[in-house]
Amino acid sequence: MPDGEFILETERLLLQKFTPAHAGFVLQLLNSPAYLKYIGDKGIRTETDARKYIIGGPMLAMEQYGYGFSVACLKNGQIPIGGCGLINREGLSGPDIGFAFLPEYIGKGYGFEIASATLDYAKHELQLRKVLGITLPTNLPSISLLKKIGLEYEQMLRLPGDKQEVMLFGKQL
Template sequence: MREISSQARLLPNETPRLHFRLLSDSDAEFVLALLNEPDWLKYIGDKNVHTLEDALAYIHTGPLAMFAQQGFCLSLVERIQDGVPLGLCGLLQRESLQWPDIGFAFAQRYHGRGIAFEAATATLKHAKETLGLTKVAAITALNNEASMGLLSKLGFTLQDKTALPGHDEPSNLFLKIL
């Protein structure tokens, strides 16, 4: 595992509209709803988060565990103006990928407002400037046109198809040099 200084163990902080923070137990209701939205289930898959207890377990064994191990994770993205949670965005380290990959998912009611682009741009800046990464990957379902369009807008290029553990279908693998 790569060593990360304590200073690098920070999340992207803010953009003009968005604030990033670690998930906490109080976010379980939002996580439960987000992970069961139709787009999440269609493009990311069923993570077996069907109760508040499942959501708490997801928070602790997923993002918080990754942050403790890697110094980065999926962060809760909330609106600065009122603290309303909008979705998740951040970096993941999958055993099957050479580079960390960016992940993002926002509640359907916030689609089409440029939020994912704003959050992903801040995440990539953080990856380069704070974490010192030189490359970031991205994974999408083969039919996820919206995410593929966003990745293209962010400067990612399609590399190949890849098989991810636990997924029946191959995924698109994208890469961005920072």
């Protein structure tokens, strides 16, 4: 796996910027059962679709804002296992912390580890004052993780263009 630029490091993980070389991984992640159920179908069906998604999504966000969704890799072998990062979304007053992992890496503490480090990075490196989190009311694992990293429920809302309401969480940094 070609390396992207590293953003941060935890005990077990590295968070690095997405590159087009991550297309195979993105194809797998965005079509995993939990991603499709709780985040939605992005219509990514081929590695070409995945490369376009990476370039027009995470890479563009990094260029525009200095942050975005990034790939979480195991330190041991730099194996991509999921993603985490800050995402600007229309309809939100600040960046949203997002996270997603391949099924075999869910429930092992990786989400808490990388999301906690991302919040620390947001506060100390990016000097953000508040981070938001959104999730479907049925996504109990995400609700639990958002609470575990210190975000508190604020309200239900519907983002522009979405059919479903989501729960909005927030944390002052």
